Amino acid sequence: MKRFFIQKLEGLLLLGLGLMIFKLYVSGHLTKLIAPKMIPYALTALFAFFVISLLRLKKQKQGRNHCDCHSIRESSASVLALKYSLFFIPIFLGFILTDFTLSGEVLAKRGMAQQQAQKQSSYDTGKHVNLENITVTDENYFEVLDELLNNLDTIKGKEIELSGFVYREDQFTKKQVAISRLSMSCCVVDATLYGYMLNGNVKGMKTNDWYTITGTLKKGSYKGEAVPVIDLKDAKKIKPPKETYLYENVQIIQ
Amino acid sequence: MxxxxxxxxxxxxxxxxxxxxxxxxxxxxxxxxxxxxxxxQLHSVLVVFLGLFLESIPFLFLGAIASSFIQLYISEEIIQRMIPKGPVTAIFAAIGAALIIPVCECAIIPVVRKLIQKGVPVHAGVVLLVTAPILNVIVFGSTYYAFQNDPSILYGRIILCVLTAVIVGLFIYIFSRKDVVKEEKLEAVHEHHVHDFPPSKWTSFIEHTSQEFFMVGRYFIIGALFASIFQVLMDRAILAEIGQAPIKGTALMMGIAFVLSLCSSADAFVAASFSHSFLPGSILGFLVFGPMLDLKNVLIMMACFKRSFVFTYVLLVFAVVFSLCLIAGGLISKGGL
Incomplete structure (x- = not known):
């Protein structure tokens, strides 16, 4: 009898897990939690959950010798209920959450990633840096950052335009913010913050709001490391983009 | 009724x-x-938890499927024939297997448990646990990419992982007990009915996969909850102050790797963001120890193995990785690696 109940309960939970992934996928929230390269795995799991859920919920023939492995024999009904109820946490979270941004104060604890200037860049060096006006997009974000770090002494006075959200740390002065992006390689757990220090009249820019800014580049520092810094010329508030994250693409063969 | x-x-x-x-x-x-x-903060904990859950759940499920497959379709005789008799050859065979198997830590633990139940020697199983999460192409690729300017990190990660596997494997071989797996008695019921009712194999496969998944999954959920709390509450800036001391820094980085519970194919990027404040030896500690042991997989291990074994394994792996990283750190700073 208990075995029967457990079997149905497992089927129901698998159905719930499948529905949760389905809902996040359809609403487009899934890429705010896991990187696009992980999505095929999640969708395969979704499919497998539905199949096994159906098989578990289907009425089983009686009299068959079931396997009684693991917890089924040892625990009482209430302990069992508690063990299974843990699975409702992720299911309901997936159903109810609509906002998946990490809060500003949580990000401040992580700090901005301090990229090292690469000895050897894998891109055509100078592709962006030699231009007088640099426009940063999602696609060239890391290329530009890399090149700027490699050519810190020659970038003074160049124009740059980029979008990102406002990030602050306690040590920042009133005239300092960072215009930043989050990047993930597998899921939100490894989210890493990249950004440019921004100097100027930034008082009115609220933490976590998105802006498109233009400014001039110069060499400056963040936590003792030499980094490109932007002197703010103009800032325009924008809506958060659909894809708020950058995704680090690992090319295994380079 | x-x-x-x-x-x-x-x-x-x-x-x-x-x-x-x-x-x-x-x-x-x-x-x-x-x-x-x-x-x-609560909101961020929940978001991080859900991310960690969604990232790992397909692999947990894959692990459950693989484990049921071994349970039902691979007999003990086949395994006996496949495993080399000598401990050293068995250890190297396991390292070779880890290179081929493309899974990381969430999936490998239930599989190793099942393999040990089926007669694979404990030392070979442990080598699989230690090496499978690190020795695969995706992890090599992301480590190479994240540390382009410092290839010693990639080589160091691979070498230290293999060395740890050999040392831990030999140690387990000399001092191990055979009964490390949890709840072995109940499994006997299985064997019996599998042979008695061959037509029900498919149903028992489903049943097995599902039960295995829920057993491992609930430990994983607890581990993931703790890991997300640490993820959100830990202030990285404070860490930087201790970073330059080789011994303290290494221990600290291993501790961070343990609580953050990152997936081994992603941890190199996070390690790279630490690389300014920590010495290479400490970074290696993070990259080698993290995939082998972290909050979520210790809890998964608790589900699969006896507590005393998990305890020995944790201490052993920590001690070995810690000493190897100190040695490697010394070598790198002298320019030897």
Whole structure:
């Protein structure tokens, strides 16, 4: 009898897990939690959950010798209920959450990633840096950052335009913010913050709001490391983009 | 009996109703009722937890499938024939297997448990546990990419992983006990009926996969919850101050790797963001220890192995990785690697 109940309960939970992934996928929230390269795995799991859920919920023939492995024999009904109820946490979270941004104060604890200037860049060096006006997009974000770090002494006075959200740390002065992006390689757990220090009249820019800014580049520092810094010329508030994250693409063969 | 069955069914129906209500309407009325922006830290913990869960769940499930497959279709005789007799050859065979198997830590633990039950020697199983998460192409690729300017990190990661596997494997071979797996008695029931009722294999495969998944999954959920709390509350800036001391820094980085519970194919990027404040030896500690042991997989191990074994394994792996990283750190700073 208990075995029967457990079997149905497992089927129901698998159905719930499948529905949760389905809902996040359809609403487009899934890429705010896991990187696009992980999505095929999640969708395969979704499919497998539905199949096994159906098989578990289907009425089983009686009299068959079931396997009684693991917890089924040892625990009482209430302990069992508690063990299974843990699975409702992720299911309901997936159903109810609509906002998946990490809060500003949580990000401040992580700090901005301090990229090292690469000895050897894998891109055509100078592709962006030699231009007088640099426009940063999602696609060239890391290329530009890399090149700027490699050519810190020659970038003074160049124009740059980029979008990102406002990030602050306690040590920042009133005239300092960072215009930043989050990047993930597998899921939100490894989210890493990249950004440019921004100097100027930034008082009115609220933490976590998105802006498109233009400014001039110069060499400056963040936590003792030499980094490109932007002197703010103009800032325009924008809506958060659909894809708020950058995704680090690992090319295994380079 | 009849009444009990009735309540059971009622309960399931209520659950189904709740599931469907929340599926369709959860994001409509709950955000109105609870304003998450007032609890930014709690909200971030929940988001990080859900991310960790979604990232790992396909692999947990894959692990459950593989484990059921071994349970039902691979006999002990085959395994006996495949495993080399000598401990050293067995250890190297396991390292070779780890290179081929493309899975990381979430999936490998239940598989190793099943393999040990089927007669694979414990030292070979442990080598699989240690090496499978690190020795695969995806991890090599991301480590190379994240540390382009410092290839010694990639080489160091591979070499230290293999060395750790050999040392831990030999140690387990000399001092191990055979009965390391949890709840072995119940499995006997299985063997019996599998041979008696061959037609029910498919059903028992489903049953097995599902039960294995839920057993491992609930430990994983607890581990993931703790890991997300640490993820959100830990202030990285404070860490930087201790970073330059080789011994303290290495221990600290291993501790961070343990609580953050990152996936081994992603941890190199996070390690790279630490690389300014920590010495290479400490970074290696993070990259080698993290995939072998972290909050979530210690809890998964608790589900699969006896507590005393998990305890020995944790201490052993920590001690070996720690000393190897100190040596490697010394070598790198002298320019030897």
């Amino acid at each position: 009849l009444l009990k069955r009735y309540t059971g069914n009622m309960l399931l129906l209520i659950l189904l109703f709740l599931l469907l209500t929340f599926f369709f309407l959860g994001d409509v009325f709950i955000p109105n009722a609870i304003d998450f922006s007032r609890y930014p």
